[in-house]
Amino acid sequence: MTEPLLAIRDLTIDYAGHVQAVRKANLEVRLGEAVGLVGESGSGKSTLASAITGLLPSSSRILSGDIAFKGQVITGADRRAQAALRGDEIAMVFQDPMTSFNPVLTIGEQLVDFQCRMPGSPMEKLNRAVAMLARVGIPDPALRARAYPHELSGGMRQRCAIAAALLVNPSLLIADEPTTALDVTMEAQIIHLFRELRRDYGGGILIVTHHLGVVAELCDRVYVMYQGEVVEGGDVDDIFHRPRHPYTRALLACDPARITERTSYLPVISDSERAGFLRGSSL
Secondary structure, three states, X not given: OOXXXXXXXXXXXXXOOOEEEEEEEEEEEOOOOEEEXXXXXXXXXXXXXXXXXXXXXXXXXXXXXXXXXXXXXXXXXXXXXXXXXXXXXXXXXXXXXXXOOOOOOOHHHHHHHOOOOOOOOHHHHHHHHHHXXXXXXXXXXXXHHOOOHHHOOHHHHHHHHHHHHHHOOOOEEEEEOOOOOOOHHHHHXXXXXXXXXXXXXXXXXXXXXXXXXXXXXXXXXXXXXXXXXXXXXXXXXXXXHOOXXXXXXXXXXXXXXHOXXXXXXXXXXXXXXXXXXXXXXXX
């Protein structure tokens, strides 16, 4: 078996010495596959994604474990090494398309700036940016490149953020809640876009989400997080149809898509169920 593109081993992260946001987490992403990371809000998903990109806040510490990218341990790398990885090798699409761009620069100017370490003249970089905007489904991309972020809808800004990430041809693309801030129609369009990108993009994709439908649509494998622990991982089909961990079963049972009869109440996870979730060992 080939070496994973990304390998996280027994990673533990805390905040201010008081709260362990991630505890002994293990996760792998291989070239050519899409991996989902799911769990409730506050389960540690975004902290784990920030650790991969070297964007943890100053109040956090990596207490133990490591992160390896292409076989090289990047945990504890200096700022220059982390900056070299971001963009060139690892790119991230953040969950809020409203704040992903500088409001006083046009989309085109920012997409050109994102290519600062790539060869070519400013005009060549702008042409690449316009072509990528077209690739992610932006209508009239040359006109949109001259627009400011506030002149675009949330769905268009999210597409622009995906274009920015793909422009530098990263080996690993991380999408942190890529559909959370979008309405249902835009969400379906972004899911369709990621499905197309999977077909053409040769790198690895890590999709961080609480939306089980996104994982079912896009991912090969999935990891489930609960209170900072990766409690289960495996093929999407196995996790969705044969979950082993009680939290995974409870999370799937709360998916509205599984409700088959008319009801006045949505399923929830009870306190008594939560009390037993972490009694077993993480997988």
